Amino acid sequence: NAGVMQNPRHLVRRRGQEARLRCSPMKGHSHVYWYRQLPEEGLKFMVYLQKENIIDESGMPKERFSAEFPKEGPSILRIQQVVRGDSAAYFCASSPQGLTDTQYFGPGTRLTVL
């Protein structure tokens, strides 16, 4: 059973461009969480999705950020018009049924905004 996959592992964007981060959960997992790790900080929750539904987006910035988890395909975290402050490591985690189930983390996507 392959683990959580994220791509790309490293992404460089110039200010104003769009960034698309992909997360393929473990087989059989229908719950996906996105977290952001800013330099020298811990991880911060961004959004929780279940297939085709956003369950909790309380940690998402109100503008420029969006997430989806379609019926088919990976979960996508989209950042429009990136700014330098978006530079961070973005991790996704998946679990079978949410709640107290163990969350399995991907290796992360490191976004650098020039």
Add this chain to the structure above:
Amino acid sequence: AQSVTQLDSQVPVFEEAPVELRCNYSSSVSVYLFWYVQYPNQGLQLLLKYLSGSTLVKGINGFEAEFNKSQTSFHLRKPSVHISDTAEYFCAVSEANQGGKLIFGQGTELSVKP
């Protein structure tokens, strides 16, 4: 609002010595508690978790943690560390009615020296 405090940002220790990484949390409702480890340029791996029952929880790689409700603490311990334990350790909580999203502490960098 819930929060997690890891009292030590860095813990240097010699190989084969015991170690304790401290974690305190605040919450007004029932919580579930987790410790994750992050090796350089990798995602997070679950060490152990407390959901209910016995307050002493044993995890992987010889780690254990004790839940203390009165002191709102969940300290991580290992009686004898190895060089390979050098990593960043994160304490996290989730609240019973929050869908499983994790609130992380700032992390503790454990450095094991020969």
